[in-house]
Amino acid sequence: VSSEIASRDAAIEADATDPLASVRARFTLPDGVIYLDGNSLGALAASVSAAVDDAVNRQWGRDLITSWNDNDWWTLPARVGDRIGALIGAAPGQVLCGDSTSVQLFQALVGLARLRPGRTELITDGAGFPTDQYVAESVARLLGLTLRRITPPELPAVISDDTAVVALSAVDYRTGEYWDLPALTATAHAAGAVINWDLCHAAGALPVELDELGADAAVGCTYKYLNGGPGSPAWIYLPHRHQGPIELPLTGWHGHADPFGLAPSFTPAPGIEQARIGTPALLSMLALESALTVWDAVSLDDVRAKSLALTEMMIAFADRSLPSVEVVTPRPSERRGSQVALRMPYAYEACQALIARRVIGDFRAPDLLRLGIAPLYLTYRQVWDAMEVLRDVLESGAYRDPAHARGASAVT
């Protein structure tokens, strides 16, 4: 069906039958903007403003310290964690919200490596997101492991009895390639290794079934497809079977079995609470908790279907009408995340020219224009129109305008 959206009228028709059409009203979106950067910073859910106002003025300002109990601040990280867990196929009690993805990744990789003492190697994706590679480098150094960088399809050929941990992202942040999670997880396990999945570009973008997958750990941010707000706290998934043996390195007092006992030595809390570190950024986490309500009664299968229909429409448009552009996102739907990456000679300048026309995507060095698809608040017509604006920018040479030359960088 979706590949037939080859005109603006067809896009408008697709909106008319979109099962997610009503969800858009749960967001507060700026007028006149087509926002294709929800894979970098998700849009503002309409409920968040009042929730944050309540957090600031009533919970903090009026109730002060008593809010830890009376407004349930203490239980927030596990409560929000479970809410995220429902979107990534994790049964309750296995996801904990807090800190940044970088910190959670450090936490997960050290913890996982300790489950495989004697093994000497940490494998990661050499084209993975920078933080993933930098944290893997640091963990390898601290634990005396060898860091090996591969592309995910090379895993079966390179994994061995020496491999302690495999650390991969589900979706390549540049190309949008969606890796074969079940096959790669099985490969890791067949070699006796453990595997962490970084779901930054997957959680909320497509259905992930962490429990079914048998992942050993997973981490992800919440400010992309989960719309938690700028720098909203990340999360870590630790399945029940590892919650006993794992030993996490970031031993803040919130993760202690008896945090108010004030004991001098660390004893991890039973269950996922052991993944707590220090006092969480509550205003940011309360904003996230409110933002997650947009998922109520939303089917991730509907999200995936709309996402694929939109990215197929974009790819077909590029094939037809953008001769100077190379589509680097995989064409088979099962290998595609929720974005389209287009390689072009003046990607930076084209991105700036789009922004000047109120179509917001982003640039990734050296030559990619990245267009993210957030099915909860984008319409088919908007995405069609964005592609037409892109065609105009490229055909007219508008990207050559000096106003669009390189200056300050945009940010993921």
Next chain:
Amino acid sequence: VSSEIASRDAAIEADATDPLASVRARFTLPDGVIYLDGNSLGALAASVSAAVDDAVNRQWGRDLITSWNDNDWWTLPARVGDRIGALIGAAPGQVLCGDSTSVQLFQALVGLARLRPGRTELITDGAGFPTDQYVAESVARLLGLTLRRITPPELPAVISDDTAVVALSAVDYRTGEYWDLPALTATAHAAGAVINWDLCHAAGALPVELDELGADAAVGCTYKYLNGGPGSPAWIYLPHRHQGPIELPLTGWHGHADPFGLAPSFTPAPGIEQARIGTPALLSMLALESALTVWDAVSLDDVRAKSLALTEMMIAFADRSLPSVEVVTPRPSERRGSQVALRMPYAYEACQALIARRVIGDFRAPDLLRLGIAPLYLTYRQVWDAMEVLRDVLESGAYRDPAHARGASAVT
């Protein structure tokens, strides 16, 4: 002067000449509450509500991803860091805001230990705040160091050529004892060790001069005397002289020399930006930035003088009128932080009875009632009245009311 405040009238008189009296209007405080827990969660500055509303609705909701540049999100951690630096005697470019104290402490201790390769010992305070001890344990394990727990006055006797790092808190979180920072720092340096100061209970409570002290690193939270809000981000101080050689373990992409170059290997940013980790919790950090404006034109010497006057008044009151109570906070003013800790048989229940009478302090196991003094928004009269309420609770036996028995815990 201050020790003469021995009556309610004298307290009212002290308010009349308090140079900080006008600062109280910069806060939004709940009616009828005497808040002696600002050393756990500081009060709400009046400017914060509008700042957060702007962050949510305009910066995030309307401007979306462009806020990283257009609303200066990218420069926030160093900007807020410098603002904190001005309150702890750190020249610009040496303080970075982000993450939790636990995470920053891990970052500092690993970085410092790497400055002393070959040395085998990490020394910390065995009565220090739990997170400080747990993080020290974890760092010692990761780096193969021996963890030695002492009381700070024992440092000269136990430090040796084996000592790599000394990790202490400036103020004891339970007793309120303020350690001799210059002497302890000099002791560490004389042995060739490096020292980290945890300033959670010092920053904003009393003048600290980190640069003058020659501290090798420092960390602290911002939700106590800096009033940043629940779980507002912490900070790390790394003096210029260590910014070249230090190698921090939490290598998130924000700390890279060229974060948008997307290089596969980590090269730390020059300067304090190397201490950035992942994407910071921006709503929480923007609230903090606004909260820090209450310090405009405030003299930390005035803060210290008022704090000491108030704690002296409390101690004298306890000596006169609370026979069942032991004052555990040091009496010499140079050894006292900005709190008074009172040991008593039913400290938990007394704390609950105070809260029921709208005097909010906190309990620390096993037997301490902890009363924090935030001179920016407390009046002498309030503190006097709080002591009278405490006397009534103890004299009347009101703490024996079953309503005040142990239930859910309060939280630091």
